[in-house]
Amino acid sequence: MHGVNRMKILKQAVEDEVAAALAGAGVEGELANLLGPATVEEHGDLAVPCHSLAPILKRSPVDIAELITSELAPALSGIAEVSAVSGFVNIKAEPAWLATSLSELLLDERLGVSTENPRVAAVDYSSPNVAKEMHVGHLRSTVIGDAIVRMLIHKGHTVYRENHVGDWGTPFGMLIEHLLDLGEDNAADELGMGDLDGFYKQARAKFNTDEMFVERARNRVVMLQGGDDETLRLWRVLVDESMRYFNEVYSMLGVLLTNDDIMGESNYHHLLPEVVSRLDNLGILEDSDGAKVVYPGGWVNREGEPLPLIIQKADGGYNYATTDLACIIDRVERLGCNDLLYVVGTPQSQHFKMVFEVAKQAGLMDKSHIANHIKFGSVLDSDGKILKSREGEAIKLVDLLNESVVRAEQTIAQRNPSIEGEQRIEIAKAIGIGAVKYADLSTERTKDYIFDWDRMLSFEGNTSPYLQYAYARICSIFRRSKVHTPLRDVSPIIIEHAEEALLARRLVNFSSMVDEALYTYSPHRLCTYLHSVASAFASFYENCPVLSAEDDEIRMSRLALCDLTARTLSTGLSLLGIDCPEQM
RNA sequence: GGGCGCGUAGCAUAGCCUGGAUAAUGCACCGGCCUCCUAAGCCGGGGACCGCGGGUUCGAAUCCUGCCGCGUCCGCCA
Known part of the structure; x- marks a missing residue:
């Protein structure tokens, strides 16, 4: 079906x-x-x-x-x-029932979408690493997470956006020493300009070849973890400059994340001993070659032995499982979350299953808490390999977004030369960025998808430009009609033609499709639905003249259909984090 | 070796949770449609033993099971 x-x-x-x-x-x-x-x-x-x-x-x-x-x-x-x-x-x-339903929708600002008993949700998404470039791997987490956040908010839930930035750990010894070598100002400039790749690679190169540097880096890690003031200050420079750059990418991408949403790994530092002591007090912490581990059961390693979750390494250091458990404590006990959502790639599936299991065993979560790993597949090139640049490196997210906007701008210049200057740039951004986001959101998220410029920027098929085009056409009709939107009380609505009926039965389904997309955390279901609305509208548009309708009643009725379609498309796209320009 | 996931027209994807009628959509392909609201569009057409085999059922792309292929993870990185 x-x-x-x-x-x-x-x-x-x-x-x-x-x-x-x-x-x-x-x-x-x-x-x-x-x-x-x-x-x-x-x-x-x-x-x-x-x-x-x-x-x-x-x-x-x-x-x-x-x-x-x-x-x-x-x-x-x-x-x-x-x-x-x-x-x-x-x-x-029957057409009469459809007409009545549309009249009701027309009066409803929310287009039938109800608000629910509010829950408190933490959505963990994006999570770039300080002093490392954002690449396409971060694209999916950021875009999918943001769409889920928007849907949750629209349904009336309380949402904490949690950007779990990688801002702690052994690489920071190396990065801070490199910062000092470059000179703070130079380094800050380089990072602030967005040359994170260059910075990280230089540091890594020295670490791989220079033994003195390795020694310095090791010492620096000790100082960082020991809370040395000057080291912490230098660390802060790295974090702040990286965040400035990430915020630029977020702004370009049009997502909701801001500095207020940053909850990097370092924020949970103080809770790590707490995690250990809680597990220890419950008696589920065991010793394994000096490391402190928990065996959640149900997993085995290659040799068939029970697979542990490592809580504290033999050298006393902690690793990511511990931080994830600390996060759960923070989100449950400080924020009062019911839902813990993690928008993270599929490869971490087993890790999260183990963490959630241990959290349950340790009583960090009870029956009222739902932890959900919202996993997603990889972005592939046309050969089915992980998407890389010509040089075999990860593609910078900014480069990818810029290219999309440039391609969109070229198309506008070609198709609609009357749009120029600043306006053309603004529209190109909406189309170019929307295309990348929609391409990512419109496939079933657990599957890999193939990145293809021509397809995502095409104005045909299940793409955002196609949906945006439908919206722009409706705006054009209203500009000519001199009728003000939104229309509220239009009667009667007349459903006579097959195209009107098809559009009507699609419009009536908006609220249930939003619910379904959110319930399954599947933005692609909303995409599929919106495409069906745009497609039904295109048929209607060809076959049922609006402004030159036979009489005023039909004209108003069709304008009402147009208005509902426009509101459905723009609301739907906004839930996905995609803008719709009024002209294109 | 074990866990998890995927396999649907030439290509790219929905549908699988919650089993139903002729398997849907787009691209590409073929054929039509602009003195008329944006043709960035619309209308029509051809193209699929739903990876393979068993099972459950009145009925299976969908549920169960075995196999094949691909991906991914499997103790001190996150």
Whole structure:
């Protein structure tokens, strides 16, 4: 079945009558729960497959469907047409019902999207490393995490954005020493300019070849962890300059993250001994060659021995599992979170499963807490390999975004030369950045996807430019119409043509598709839906003249359809973090 | 070796959780449509033994199971 035609609104409107009709035929209880979305759009919106009833009622599915249909059809008059086809009862929304539903949506600023009992959620996403370049690997986490945050907020939840920046650990000895070698000012300039790659590589190169440097780096790590003031000050310079640069990327990308959302690894430092003592007090901490570990059970290593989660290394240092447990303590106990969401790549799946398991065993989370690893696949090139630059290095995220904007600008210059200057640049940003984000959001997130400029920037297919184009066309209609939007009270809405009906039945589904996308943390479901709306609108646009409609009533009705479509597209895209320009 | 995930037209993807009717969408391909609201579009057409084999079911792309292929992870990096 095509996932966009779920018609939950219609289901709510008819389910009592359907249950009554089934009861009339002698079907009750679990078995009566057969009403679902139709799989073939031409047959209807909803269907009751009667095949499983045959052995109980001792009649053929065809007979049963006809019996129920004759019962149900009069009851649903004015709401939906009911017909029996080869053992299915098909229910298809009537134009009058669609019209009424659209009138209600038109009055509702939220387009039918309800707010829920508020939960408190921490969303852990983006997580770049200080003094290291952001690359496409960070793109997915940042874009998907941001869309989920926006949907959660829209549904009325309290959301803590948690940017778990890599700002601590042994590499910082090396980085600080390199900072000193360059001179603070020079180094800060280099980092502030966004040349993070160069800085990190120079430091790494020295570390690999210069023994004196290695010694200095080691000492510096000790000083950093010992809380030496001057070392901490230098560390702060690295962090601040990197964050300045990351914020530029976030701004270019149009995500919600700000400095307030930074919760780097260093913030949990004080909780690490606490993690150890809590685990120790529970008696689940064990010694393994001097390291302190927990065996959550259920995992084995290559040799078939139990696989531990390492809490404290033999040298006394901590590693990431400990920090992740400290995060859980912080989010549960300080922030009062119900939901802990981690937008992190699939390769870390086992790590999170183990961490969550240990957190449960240690009582850091109870039944009221839901920890969820929102995993995602890799970005591949056209050969199916991890996307890299020509030189075989990770592609800088800024380069990628800039190229997308440049490509978009070239297309605008070519297609619509009347748009010039600053306006063209602004529109190019919306299209170029939107295309990259949409390409990332529109595929099922757990799968890898293939990065392809031509496809994502195409104005055809399931792309953001196609959706933005539909929106821009509607804006153009309203500019010419001299009618002010948003329209609120339009009556009657007239659903006569097939194209009007198709658009209407898609628009009615917005709220349930938002719910479904959020419930499964799957922004791509919202994308698929929005594309179906834009596609239905394009057919409507070709076949149903708006401004030159036969009469004023139809003209207003069609303007209302346009307005609802525009609001659905712009609200939907904004939930994904994508802008829609009024012209393109 | 073990864990996890993936395999759907030439290509790229939905659909799988929650089993239903002719497997959907886009690109590419073929054929139509601009004195008319943005043709960056629309309409029509061809193209798939849903990796392979078993099982459950009235019914399987969907659930279970075995195999094949690919990816990924498997103790002191994050």
